[in-house]
Amino acid sequence: MDVSREIILGAIWETLYMVSIGLFFGATLGLILGITLVVTRKGHILENRWVFGIVNPIVNIFRSIPFIILLVAIIPFTRLIVGTAIGTTAAIVPLVLHIGPYISRLIENSLLEVDEGIIEAAKAMGATPWQIIRKFLIPEAFPSLILSVTTATIGLIGATAMAGAVGGGGLGDVAITYGYQRFDEMTILVTVILLVAFVQLIQTIGNRLERHFRHSS
Amino acid sequence: MIEFIGTSKQYRLDKKIIKALDHIDLKVNKGDIFGVIGFSGAGKSTLIRTVNLLETPTEGKVIVDGKDLTTLSKRQLREEKKNIGMIFQHFNLLSSKTVFDNVAMPLTLSGVNKREIEKRVNEVLKFVGLESKTTAYIDQLSGGQKQRVGIARALVTNPKILLCDEATSALDPQTTKSILELLKRVNIEYNITILIITHEMEVIREICNRVAVMENGQIIETGNVLEIFSAPKTKTTRDFVQSVVRDEIPQSIYEQLQVANPNERIFKLKFIGVDVGQPIVSEVVKKFSVDINVLFGNITELQKIPFGNLIIEIVGADTETEKVVQFIKNRNVQIEEVLANGCKPRNYSGSDLGNPIYG
Structure with missing residues (x-):
């Protein structure tokens, strides 16, 4: 293996950095969009044709652009937000725009699973729309939301591999530049094993949390 | 409200x-x-x-x-x-x-x-x-x-x-x-x-x-x-x-009765409230020259008021039967004759309500 320990450790750090910050902003964006997609749809608590009619296609557009294209296409926007278009931090901007809409669809599905009767009971109690979202929809969907975010996190790890295109670094980048392009099988093996371990760990944590919060069978 | x-x-x-x-x-x-x-x-x-x-x-x-x-x-x-x-x-x-x-x-x-x-x-x-x-x-x-x-x-x-x-x-x-x-x-x-x-x-x-x-x-x-x-x-x-509240008898039983004795008529009685306490059947038998066959009866309670149904067969001369009907009416008990087409066949399997008394 031609790659030093420092490079691998640095790459692990970069991956963790991109995934955690990307997930934080991506999940926030996804939650806002996901809730919007649910409550503004026809017959729901804040039915609004215009908002739904705008948000829905925007989410579809972002979901259909391949990440590597998105990464390059939004360079001016990235520069506007973080001041540069190159580096690990710069990679986070396209990561958020990529994963946010994806998370919003997962969250939309989770929230739609909540029994309509629960919302009816909330309305009968005189709950405000905001209370219905915060005290009824989100708590009832919470275990399912955890699984959604787990799935999204793993998708995010996959996407970070392409962050190398804008100098983002990370384990995937090491695998491509040191392993794939230099025919260093050992480096590929090590980075892939690390990524597999990473994914396993996150899925396990997600499943455990889900079980902890689920009080129904 | x-x-x-x-x-x-x-x-x-x-x-x-x-x-x-x-x-x-x-x-x-x-x-x-x-x-x-x-x-x-x-x-x-x-x-x-x-x-x-x-x-x-x-x-x-x-x-x-x-x-x-x-x-x-x-x-x-x-x-x-x-x-x-x-x-x-x-x-x-x-x-x-x-x-x-x-x-x-x-x-x-x-x-x-x-x-x-x-x-x-x-x-x-x-x-x-x-x-x-x-x-x-x-x-x-x-x-x-x-x-x-x-x-x-x-x-x-x-x-x-x-x-x-x-x-x-x-x-x-x-x-x-x-x-x-x-x-x-x-x-x-x-x-x-x-x-x-x-x-x-x-x-x-x-x-x-x-x-x-x-x-x-x-x-x-x-x-x-x-x-x-x-x-x-x-x-x-x-x-x-x-x-x-069941208040009908099966069609087959009705038909059987008709065949057995054409001289008899079937009536449905409804008792509401205090009327339930009246010994109406035995009074009728004592007073008039008819026979009475109780086919079906039940009693239930609504709003703490007893509510009873009785189906009886009166066997006797028509003039006598009319007198009986009048007598019962005077006691504030609803009475109506059950006719063949008014008595549809029903499935009576399993009785879970009231106290059916068959006599």
């Missing part, structure tokens, strides 16, 4: 206009346990939902406790909803929360302080008999316990009205009985007006004092429970009444 004035609700479904409610006029008085019965699709679900505006009427008004809710602002409406508790067929409880937190929810929403919430929640949980289950999650409870949580949640804000949307339809007969008893206590001890919709006549018989029968979005019959049970006017109502 609740008044529907020309209340209508229409909606479009695939370009067809569906009238879920068609000019409903109905008044529920304070202290009533008012039942609305109908088959599914009759509009009763829509009706109960207009009371707390889960459904907005497209025409007419619903006056609740003197206020027309449709004229209130959103904020006023939310405030008014605290006076109207509601329980549901499928309970609609939060599986992510404990019994305590479920019951506390309406108070949490209006920002009541913690100590007060704890006091009030424990009070209502004790009332419904679930004080030992406060920390349990909903999925650990039986159906009856879930409905008790629903009732506790509805009572926690001290409402004046309780709406019950098929509240016992998902429960077995025994649990249904205990929930109905609880609702009766709610009515008496808290003086809460109850509006119940159901498709089970059993529910009406057990606890309601007044009833309305719905069909195709309209009220086809309304009155106090005793009236409806003793003198149903429409076929739908008769069918509902017969689902709990």
Whole structure:
């Protein structure tokens, strides 16, 4: 293996950095969009044709652009937000725009699973729309939301591999530049094993949390 | 307490206009346990939902406790909803929360302080008999316990009205009985007006004092429970009444009797209230030269008033039989002759109600 320990450790750090910050902003964006997609749809608590009619296609557009294209296409926007278009931090901007809409669809599905009767009971109690979202929809969907975010996190790890295109670094980048392009099988093996371990760990944590919060069978 | 004035609700479904409610006029008085019965699709679900505006009427008004809710602002409406508790067929409880937190929810929403919430929640949980289950999650409870949580949640804000949307339809007969008893206590001890919709006549018989029968979005019959049970006017109502109070004999038995003795006639007697105590059959036998064969009898209780049905066969000369009919009429007992076409064959397997006495 031609790659030093420092490079691998640095790459692990970069991956963790991109995934955690990307997930934080991506999940926030996804939650806002996901809730919007649910409550503004026809017959729901804040039915609004215009908002739904705008948000829905925007989410579809972002979901259909391949990440590597998105990464390059939004360079001016990235520069506007973080001041540069190159580096690990710069990679986070396209990561958020990529994963946010994806998370919003997962969250939309989770929230739609909540029994309509629960919302009816909330309305009968005189709950405000905001209370219905915060005290009824989100708590009832919470275990399912955890699984959604787990799935999204793993998708995010996959996407970070392409962050190398804008100098983002990370384990995937090491695998491509040191392993794939230099025919260093050992480096590929090590980075892939690390990524597999990473994914396993996150899925396990997600499943455990889900079980902890689920009080129904 | 609740008044529907020309209340209508229409909606479009695939370009067809569906009238879920068609000019409903109905008044529920304070202290009533008012039942609305109908088959599914009759509009009763829509009706109960207009009371707390889960459904907005497209025409007419619903006056609740003197206020027309449709004229209130959103904020006023939310405030008014605290006076109207509601329980549901499928309970609609939060599986992510404990019994305590479920019951506390309406108070949490209006920002009541913690100590007060704890006091009030424990009070209502004790009332419904679930004080030992406060920390349990909903999925650990039986159906009856879930409905008790629903009732506790509805009572926690001290409402004046309780709406019950098929509240016992998902429960077995025994649990249904205990929930109905609880609702009766709610009515008496808290003086809460109850509006119940159901498709089970059993529910009406057990606890309601007044009833309305719905069909195709309209009220086809309304009155106090005793009236409806003793003198149903429409076929739908008769069918509902017969689902709990049987007052017919099988066609085959009728035919057998006709063949055996053409000199006999069959009559149906209805006793309401004190009349039940009259030894009418033995008096008739002593006074007139006829024989009486009791074919069927049952007695049930409505609003604490006994309500009995008796089918007898009178064997004797026609002139004598007419005298008997007059005698019975004079005793304020309803009597009508059962004719072959008025006595449809029915399936009488399994008797679960009343006290059938065959003689």
